[in-house]
Each structure stands twice: as structure tokens, then as C-alpha cells.
Amino acid sequence: MGNKAENPSVMYEGNSIVQFIDISKSYDGESLAVKNVNLNVKQGEFLTFLGPSGSGKTSCLMMLAGFESVTDGHILLGGEEINHIPPHLRNIGMVFQNYALFPHKTVAENIAYPLWVRRTLKGEINEKVQKALKMVRLEGLADRMPLQLSGGQQQRVAVARALVFNPQIILMDEPLSALDKSLREEMQYEIRSLHENLNISVVYVTHDQGEALVMSDRIAVLNGGSIEQLASPAELYKEPKNSFVAQFIGENNFLPGTIDNIKTNLCVTHLETGDPVQATPVAVSHVGQKTLLSVRPESIVINPDSAEYQNRFNARVMDLIFHGDHLRARMSVCGNDNFIVKISNEVNRLSPLEVGKEIGIGWRASDCRALDELE
Ligand code: ADP
Numbered sequence: 525m526g527n528k529a530e531n532p533s534v535m536y537e538g539n540s541i542v543q544f545i546d547i548s549k550s551y552d553g554e555s556l557a558v559k560n561v562n563l564n565v566k567q568g569e570f571l572t573f574l575g576p577s578g579s580g581k582t583s584c585l586m587m588l589a590g591f592e593s594v595t596d597g598h599i600l601l602g603g604e605e606i607n608h609i610p611p612h613l614r615n616i617g618m619v620f621q622n623y624a625l626f627p628h629k630t631v632a633e634n635i636a637y638p639l640w641v642r643r644t645l646k647g648e649i650n651e652k653v654q655k656a657l658k659m660v661r662l663e664g665l666a667d668r669m670p671l672q673l674s675g676g677q678q679q680r681v682a683v684a685r686a687l688v689f690n691p692q693i694i695l696m697d698e699p700l701s702a703l704d705k706s707l708r709e710e711m712q713y714e715i716r717s718l719h720e721n722l723n724i725s726v727v728y729v730t731h732d733q734g735e736a737l738v739m740s741d742r743i744a745v746l747n748g749g750s751i752e753q754l755a756s757p758a759e760l761y762k763e764p765k766n767s768f769v770a771q772f773i774g775e776n777n778f779l780p781g782t783i784d785n786i787k788t789n790l791c792v793t794h795l796e797t798g799d800p801v802q803a804t805p806v807a808v809s810h811v812g813q814k815t816l817l818s819v820r821p822e823s824i825v826i827n828p829d830s831a832e833y834q835n836r837f838n839a840r841v842m843d844l845i846f847h848g849d850h851l852r853a854r855m856s857v858c859g860n861d862n863f864i865v866k867i868s869n870e871v872n873r874l875s876p877l878e879v880g881k882e883i884g885i886g887w888r889a890s891d892c893r894a895l896d897e898l899e
């Protein structure tokens with residue numbers, strides 16, 4: 525392992541397995557693929573980098589694994605700077621998107637590979653391989669070739685290979701993106717329970733917000749190489765800090781407005797139609813400022829009759845789609861023809877919606893967030 529970080533600006537935080545300190549990455553010496561990222565992965569945590577394609581997720585993971593150099597900043601693993609430690613000495617397990625199994629080696633030989641590299645004694649190898657096979661529920665398939673396995677089984681082998689040498693932490697870059705939906709959901713569950721049972725730290729990469737929400741303890745939302753927000757799934761969903769996070773996580777209705785009055789917990793805005801909307805100020809600071817008001821489809825009520833719904837409007841039902849456990853209505857309201865409202869079957873049974881009809885809808889100021897304008 526490397527030297528203890530000697531730079532006085534590098535503070536080791538005791539419960540962290542990984543620290544990114546002012547990490548930047550440039551491939552061409554000009555543009556930055558990763559911009560000044562700071563984060564700690566706590567011991568035993570499942571932390572996910574989530575972002576659109578090109579946002580810098582893989583670059584962050586590759587610098588941590590040691591396959592890409594760090595342009596600026598420090599990466600600490602267990603409190604020690606690893607910027608210049610080669611990958612195979614970092615004690616990090618890695619699972620890639622495209623399995624990357626050796627096609628001419630058996631399952632057992634694939635899983636044994638990291639042990640060979642680390643010069644593990646022959647007698648120990650078989651035992652460790654069997655144990656890893658059991659962890660991913662592939663006992664009995666040790667002598668198969670990778671191409672004789674399904675996609676899900678191949679990815680399990682890749683996971684076993686990453687776990688077999690008892691790494692401090694395991695990194696996964698879009699490991700499930702090649703699998704179909706039902707297998708992907710099954711593997712999400714398996715990876716989660718492996719994480720819980722082994723008490724290992726995981727840094728995971730995905731562009732799929734649903735996957736990130738179900739798997740992670742915390743999520744770092746990346747955009748253009750920077751972290752937009754780092755928080756638990758529930759916090760990201762309920763309290764997005766800005767419009768990028770709000771539109772990337774879950775579903776939101778957006779209404780452009782202008783601030784007329786602003787206090788700590790409440791602001792009054794008007795829309796382009798002139799309609800007033802009360803909201804919670806989040807990424808706004810002053811009167812006259814343009815804002816995007818965001819409100820989730822499940823926060824909207826039909827025929828609100830109480831004053832707790834400060835925002836009440838007439839809406840026309842444009843379209844109704846049955847989703848089994850709920851109904852989704854597309855409505856036209858306040859100049860937005862694509863306003864989505866999620867309605868429970870029970871509410872719809874009591875007063876059924878009809879396409880073309882006008883109805884009253886409403887939402888609370890506390891469920892409506894005044895965010896920044898999208899770039
Ligand atoms: P993500 O994994 O989120 O899709 P990447 O980290 O792969 O994002 O890429 C971030 C940016 O860095 C992109 O603009 C990409 O084109 C660039 N990039 C990634 N890898 C390389 C490379 N090896 N050489 C040059 N540019 C790269």
C-alpha cells in the first residue's frame with residue numbers, strides 16, 4: 525500500500541473507505557471529463573454514480589481502480605493515497621459492463637484468475653473459488669465455458685471473480701445493462717443482498733435512475749463531470765436541489781415562472797399565463813428571478829376542497845392511461861399540455877375521469893419546488 529497522505533490539505537476521515545479530494549480528469553489536456561469531485565465512500569456503503577452518458581461516471585471509477593491516471597487531486601483508499609499505486613496492488617474488485625470473462629478459460633479458471641495474479645497458494649485457490657461460486661449461486665458450473673452460460677450467469681461469474689480475493693471494495697460499471705428487464709431486476713436484488721451479507725463497500729455506476737434508487741445507500745448525481753447532488757435515494761427524490769436532479773430522478777411536471785415575493789419557506793410566483801403559484805424556494809433567491817416550478821405527478825389531487833392546497837386550477841383531461849395499480853392522466857393546465865397526474869384506482873372509482881372534461885386540480889406549496897432554470 526501507498527504512503528499516508530502527506531499533503532496537509534488531505535484530511536483522512538475515519539469511517540471512509542474511499543475519499544475523492546478535488547479530483548479532476550482531462551484526457552486531452554484541455555477539457556475536463558471530471559471536474560473537482562469531492563466525496564467520501566463510507567465503510568460498508570453502497571454508493572452509486574448516476575448520470576447521463578458522458579457525464580464522467582466511468583472516468584471516476586477507472587481512476588479509483590487505477591486504470592486511468594488522476595489529472596488533479598488525491599484519491600485515498602483506507603486513508604492512504606493511491607494515486608500512483610498500480611491497479612493489481614489496490615485490493616479492489618471490479619465488474620465491467622460486458623462481463624469481460626476469458627472465453628477460453630472455464631468458469632473456475634476465470635474466478636481463480638485474480639488469485640493467480642496475487643500468487644495465492646494452489647491449495648487455497650480451489651477452496652476460495654468454491655466459496656465464491658456458492659456466493660453467486662453457481663455451484664456445479666465450475667467446469668463450464670463462459671459461452672455455455674446465460675448472460676445472467678456470466679455476470680454472476682464476473683461478480684464471483686471480483687469477490688474471490690476478498691477485496692476491501694468492489695466497483696461495478698453498468699454491470700446489468702446488457703441483461704433484459706426481469707433478469708436485471710433479479711440481479712439488482714442479488715447484488716444488493718451480496719452487499720448486505722458480505723458487509724463489503726460497493727461503488728456502482730449506472731445511467732438508470734430506477735436502478736440507482738433501488739440499490740444504493742447514497743447516490744452521486746453527475747452532470748458534465750461535476751456532482752450535482754450527493755444524497756440518499758429518498759432525499760434525492762423528495763428534495764432535489766436543482767432542475768437537473770429533479771428532471772433526472774423520477775418524474776416531474778415543470779412550469780416556468782417568475783418570483784414575485786420570497787420568504788424562507790414560501791415564495792409567490794406568477795406563470796407566463798399570469799396565474800399565481802405558491803412554492804417552496806429551493807434554488808431561487810430574489811424577486812424578479814426566473815424559476816422552474818416542479819411538482820411530482822403523485823402530489824396532485826383531483827377536486828381539492830381544502831385550503832391546504834394553495835394552488836388550485838382548472839385542468840382539461842387530454843389522455844388517460846391505465847397502469848394496473850394506478851391511472852395516469854395527461855392534462856392541460858396553466859399553458860402546459862403535458863401535465864401528468866397520477867391517480868389511484870380508488871380515487872378514480874369515486875369520481876371517474878373522462879377525456880375532454882374539465883376538472884379541478886390542486887397541489888400544496890410544500891410539494892412544489894422553485895428551482896433554477898434548466899440550461
Ligand atoms: P460516462 O461513463 O458517464 O458515460 P465517461 O467517463 O466515459 O462518461 O466519459 C466522460 C467524458 O470523457 C466524455 O466526454 C468522454 O468522451 C471522455 N472520455 C472518456 N474516456 C476517454 C478516453 N479514454 N479518451 C478520451 N476521452 C475520453
Ligand code: MG
Binds near residue numbers: 581582583
Ligand atoms: Mg461509462
